[in-house]
Amino acid sequence: MLKYVLRNMWRRRARTLLTVFGIVVGIFALTVLGALSARLNQQVRGAETWFTSKISVVPSGSGLFGGSDRYLELSKVGEIEAVPGVKSAVAGFGLLLSDQSTGFGAPELIVGAELSKAQDLLNLIDLDRGRILREGDEGKVVLGSTLAEKFEADLGDTVELRGRDFEVVGVYAPTLSAPDGFAFVSYRDALDLFREVNPYFQVGDIAATIDVIPEEGVDAEELAARIGESVDGIKVISPAEAEKQISQFSLIFNAILLGIGFIALVVGGLSIINTMIMSVSERTREIGLKKAVGAETGSVLSEYLLESAMIGFFGGVIGVLAGLLAVYLLNNATSSSQVTVFSVTPTVAIGPVVFATFLGTAAGLFPALRAARLKPIEALRED
Amino acid sequence: MIVARGVTKVYRIGPTEIRAVDGLDLSIEAGEFLSIVGPSGSGKTTLLHLLGLLDAPTSGSVSVEGRETLGLSPRELTRLRREKIGFVFQEFNLLPVLNARENVELPLRYLKVPGPERHRRAMEALEMVGLSDRANNRPAQLSGGEQQRVAIARALVTNPTLVLADEPTGELDTQNTCRVIELMRNLNRETGQTFAIVTHDPMVAGYTRRVITLRDGKIASDSMGAEAELACDPEAPTI
Numbered sequence: 001m002l003k004y005v006l007r008n009m010w011r012r013r014a015r016t017l018l019t020v021f022g023i024v025v026g027i028f029a030l031t032v033l034g035a036l037s038a039r040l041n042q043q044v045r046g047a048e049t050w051f052t053s054k055i056s057v058v059p060s061g062s063g064l065f066g067g068s069d070r071y072l073e074l075s076k077v078g079e080i081e082a083v084p085g086v087k088s089a090v091a092g093f094g095l096l097l098s099d100q101s102t103g104f105g106a107p108e109l110i111v112g113a114e115l116s117k118a119q120d121l122l123n124l125i126d127l128d129r130g131r132i133l134r135e136g137d138e139g140k141v142v143l144g145s146t147l148a149e150k151f152e153a154d155l156g157d158t159v160e161l162r163g164r165d166f167e168v169v170g171v172y173a174p175t176l177s178a179p180d181g182f183a184f185v186s187y188r189d190a191l192d193l194f195r196e197v198n199p200y201f202q203v204g205d206i207a208a209t210i211d212v213i214p215e216e217g218v219d220a221e222e223l224a225a226r227i228g229e230s231v232d233g234i235k236v237i238s239p240a241e242a243e244k245q246i247s248q249f250s251l252i253f254n255a256i257l258l259g260i261g262f263i264a265l266v267v268g269g270l271s272i273i274n275t276m277i278m279s280v281s282e283r284t285r286e287i288g289l290k291k292a293v294g295a296e297t298g299s300v301l302s303e304y305l306l307e308s309a310m311i312g313f314f315g316g317v318i319g320v321l322a323g324l325l326a327v328y329l330l331n332n333a334t335s336s337s338q339v340t341v342f343s344v345t346p347t348v349a350i351g352p353v354v355f356a357t358f359l360g361t362a363a364g365l366f367p368a369l370r371a372a373r374l375k376p377i378e379a380l381r382e383d
Numbered sequence: 384m385i386v387a388r389g390v391t392k393v394y395r396i397g398p399t400e401i402r403a404v405d406g407l408d409l410s411i412e413a414g415e416f417l418s419i420v421g422p423s424g425s426g427k428t429t430l431l432h433l434l435g436l437l438d439a440p441t442s443g444s445v446s447v448e449g450r451e452t453l454g455l456s457p458r459e460l461t462r463l464r465r466e467k468i469g470f471v472f473q474e475f476n477l478l479p480v481l482n483a484r485e486n487v488e489l490p491l492r493y494l495k496v497p498g499p500e501r502h503r504r505a506m507e508a509l510e511m512v513g514l515s516d517r518a519n520n521r522p523a524q525l526s527g528g529e530q531q532r533v534a535i536a537r538a539l540v541t542n543p544t545l546v547l548a549d550e551p552t553g554e555l556d557t558q559n560t561c562r563v564i565e566l567m568r569n570l571n572r573e574t575g576q577t578f579a580i581v582t583h584d585p586m587v588a589g590y591t592r593r594v595i596t597l598r599d600g601k602i603a604s605d606s607m608g609a610e611a612e613l614a615c616d617p618e619a620p621t622i
Binding site for chain 1: 432435437438457458461462464465466469470472474476478479480481485489490493494537541
């Protein structure tokens with residue numbers, strides 16, 4: 001049957017190929033955007049563990065991902081630690097690794113943390129090699145995986161961050177998210193760097209964020225609310241809130257993806273319906289003959305459904321292959337800057353093919369039913 | 384073998400009512416070789432479609448081998464048709480994307496005959512019509528006479544008890560007409576299969592034993608005559 005269906009498709013090869021091409025275009029777009037979305041979702045999910053395992057305290061008016069030039073007085077650390085249920089409050093300071101933006105995804109940051117209390121925080125990410133920072137590690141750095149690659153740095157090497165040399169004591173395992181582009185140093189070093197970079201900006205001891213680790217058994221949400229009530233001039237982002245902010249990102253990307261998918265569905269589906277209606281009316285006599293020699297409704301139906309499913313399937317396979325090729329080439333083109341824009345997951349590679357095949361089958365349903373319901377006698381009379 | 388009792392088929396085209404077949408009684412015995420003739424519009428093809436269970440009569444009934452077909456579901460009719468009846472059409476109606484053998488196999492496919500047996504029986508049928516050497520040719524590569532012989536092989540491959548042919552020689556020249564009729568008559572004699580041939584060619588009718596003449600949807604005459612001897616020219620080229 002498959003061989004027969006393929007031969008039938010080949011009868012009007014120009015028409016079939018054009019219809020398949022229509023699907024290819026839609027599926028190509030779906031694959032590329034799917035890979036983009038998968039990459040962004042990866043970053044977001046990776047960021048989730050980092051951001052949702054702790055309570056983040058930022059200056060009021062600021063958000064989870066920064067967004068203001070305000071800073072926290074270091075005295076807030078003590079105030080927060082006084083709140084019952086707080087295990088530790090760690091002053092953190094982040095500044096851009098370079099003034100040149102990478103243009104995509106999370107920025108590369110120098111992240112400073114108060115090392116005397118930051119063990120829990122720094123342990124949120126798995127180490128690949130070396131060790132995490134500990135108290136007194138001034139002038140030392142633990143690199144995120146992408147940064148380690150970028151600097152081609154290994155344990156014991158010296159890297160230059162903002163003009164100052166640091167010794168690499170550890171490298172984190174890839175999280176496929178924001179922390180991969182972080183260079184973790186001591187709070188003191190980060191603040192010093194900040195002052196060097198902004199000599200006109202005379203500041204005392206400040207923090208950009210204060211990360212709060214709750215005591216064992218303490219509900220993080222309740223604790224977040226408690227901190228917000230007892231300390232002034234701060235904004236508390238609880239794990240649930242962080243998750244909400246993060247998932248808003250995924251939501252937008254996924255909505256775009258769904259939008260593209262919907263367009264592919266409408267355009268591709270209509271062209272398959274059109275092609276199949278033409279095929280059915282061209283072959284009306286043949287359908288009549290088949291029914292005259294004993295074909296049942298079901299076998300005519302499945303023959304035409306298979307044909308339209310094949311259009312969708314071929315379009316899907318070619319579209320995905322083209323999409324994956326584009327993703328591969330684009331990723332290669334940006335690899336020199338350690339930026340990965342696309343990520344290929346099984347869903348990205350297989351999903352569009354399944355989708356296109358399903359689309360083909362669904363679009364073929366109406367023409368196939370029309371073919372299957374033809375009365376043999378009327379179909380044979382057709383010229 | 385097949386009995387039609389008071390069958391009437393009415394077509395309605397707009398306000399006009401056309402009685403294509405009008406209260407017709409007909410009985411065909413097993414092993415007969417008959418032709419149905421008559422002027423255009425006399426209801427020949429409609430009658431053939433009614434006998435072949437491709438169409439349902441407006442009133443009256445058709446029974447095949449004693450089995451009444453009135454009230455059977457489309458599915459049961461399809462089943463009965465593919466087991467008992469073979470069709471040959473004027474325009475051959477071969478599927479262009481299938482080669483000769485695959486075209487002949489088609490009815491066996493619908494009977495769910497397994498592949499190797501299907502293959503063997505299709506080749507036997509092609510052998511019967513003298514086309515086993517053209518098994519792998521597609522219809523476009525065959526002459527009109529060859530295509531009609533493939534169509535006959537397709538009608539015969541299921542070993543139907545009744546073969547209904549609608550103008551099987553309508554698009555063939557004299558020599559090919561002669562060969563196709565000769566082939567059907569030999570098959571009728573060898574296998575005892577019943578053949579009913581609709582034709583408006585007096586030569587074709589002359590080769591059949593029984594000739595039923597239709598006029599205005601009714602039987603005008605039903606005569607048993609002597610079969611003319613076929614004299615096909617074996618030297619003439621097939622076209």
